[in-house]
């Protein structure tokens with residue numbers, strides 16, 4: 001049972017997003033900072049390996065976070081960092097690479113593993129997740 005979400009709300013996710021803005025700055029591809037949408041539910045995913053639910057998405061300048069899919073604060077930090085990294089990259093390039101991989105026979109689940117942007121985002125969240133969590137830890141666990 002994932003009980004973490006009871007201590008979580010949009011404000012906590014905003015803390016992490018602010019951390020990302022300070023740390024990583026603005027995208028070269030989108031004029032504004034990303035908008036944030038937060039759901040308490042789990043995200044639906046057709047991929048079996050994400051049976052705990054989709055963590056988040058980035059599309060068209062908006063980061064979406066599904067709190068219900070998370071069972072730790074650190075994991076939540078990593079998701080926001082992951083989606084923020086997508087924001088920093090070109091969506092046009094993402095789609096074009098995706099199309100090429102689909103055309104050469106890869107299915108969406110495989111593409112989600114091998115897409116260069118996804119690999120970059122996974123490495124990025126691994127690289128920064130621990131620092132983000134340790135710096136925000138007190139604020140994230142604070143009850144208000």
Ligand SMILES: [Zn+2]
Nearest residue numbers: 082086118121
């Ligand atoms: Zn991703």
